[in-house]
Amino acid sequence: MKILEKAPAKINLSLDVLGIRSDGYHEVKMVMTSIDLADRVECGDLKGNRIVIRTSASYVPEDDRNFAYQAAQYIKETYHIDRGVEITITKNIPVAAGLAGGSTDAAATIRALNKLWDLGMSYSEMLAIAMKIGSDVAFCVKGGTAIATGRGEQIEPLPPLPPCWVVLVKPPVSVSTAQIYKDIDSLPIVHPNVDAMIRAIEHGDFASICSLLGNALEGATMRKVADIAKIKAHMKVIGAEGILMSGSGPTVFALTQHESRMQRLMNGMRGYCSQVFAVRPCKTVSLLSEYE
Numbered sequence: 001m002k003i004l005e006k007a008p009a010k011i012n013l014s015l016d017v018l019g020i021r022s023d024g025y026h027e028v029k030m031v032m033t034s035i036d037l038a039d040r041v042e043c044g045d046l047k048g049n050r051i052v053i054r055t056s057a058s059y060v061p062e063d064d065r066n067f068a069y070q071a072a073q074y075i076k077e078t079y080h081i082d083r084g085v086e087i088t089i090t091k092n093i094p095v096a097a098g099l100a101g102g103s104t105d106a107a108a109t110i111r112a113l114n115k116l117w118d119l120g121m122s123y124s125e126m127l128a129i130a131m132k133i134g135s136d137v138a139f140c141v142k143g144g145t146a147i148a149t150g151r152g153e154q155i156e157p158l159p160p161l162p163p164c165w166v167v168l169v170k171p172p173v174s175v176s177t178a179q180i181y182k183d184i185d186s187l188p189i190v191h192p193n194v195d196a197m198i199r200a201i202e203h204g205d206f207a208s209i210c211s212l213l214g215n216a217l218e219g220a221t222m223r224k225v226a227d228i229a230k231i232k233a234h235m236k237v238i239g240a241e242g243i244l245m246s247g248s249g250p251t252v253f254a255l256t257q258h259e260s261r262m263q264r265l266m267n268g269m270r271g272y273c274s275q276v277f278a279v280r281p282c283k284t285v286s287l288l289s290e291y292e
Ligand SMILES: C[C@@](CO)(OP(=O)(O)O)[C@H](O)COP(=O)(O)OP(=O)(O)OC[C@H]1O[C@@H](n2ccc(N)nc2=O)[C@H](O)[C@@H]1O
Pocket: 012, 015, 024, 025, 026, 027, 028, 030, 097, 098, 099, 100, 101, 103, 133, 134, 135, 136, 137, 150, 151, 152, 177, 178, 181, 246, 247, 248, 249
């Protein structure tokens, strides 16, 4: 048997860093939303007791460094599963881009193995596995739009975004999330108004959502990647309603409700960067009711 799961990327609409914790992680308050730029994760039975990863991207690890491998391993250990699995990941999400590509593959693996191995895991049991792998994996288990606190693993759902387009531009460099969090410790932090963003989403107020976009990590990544400021300036000239770097970057996204502006942004930015995508926010990752 094989189970196929869609694994959507996320963007951060608001990301505040509140301080350093005793475990070395940073206390954050974020608003995240899933988008329809997705990897495909397929889990199928394999003879024996091994976990085998196959990916379409040569630069993604196929051993226990892959977050999907880690998800399968934690599930096997926790539920005493003596079965093999082959996990095939078709990568569409740029890697090390601030879009949670590895985290969403891990979350999709958790959902898929719950079905393949008939584990009957509850949502909170899936979260317990997710938290062992990385801070963003918990959000990716359900996706949608949500507030994330703690180190990012405490999730509270929000209503979906008003209909809009998300245009993403990934400059041809990768950044280390750990390094960016380290860098901000010695930099002044610009705090976004996360609570106002939450209210804007609750009211479906697209104009306010755009004006409240903010990311406390943006300054640190911009010091390393000069392209980010250029991309933002270019998107502004073209006419995006809201523009921000996602997560630790370096991907920059623009929001617009106008199809004509989305087209202009796509065409304008393609001449500038090779990785440009126009997608919609993604309301649900999977059949959420199964996991209540
Ligand atoms: C910045 C964000 C925003 O959504 O996303 P990305 O840019 O990675 O997509 C996340 O906070 C990233 O989450 P994730 O990528 O899962 O990070 P983890 O694997 O848990 O941690 C990687 C490293 O980042 C640092 N880290 C991460 C999360 C956090 N709240 N505080 C931290 O200081 C730690 O040094 C940690 O060793």
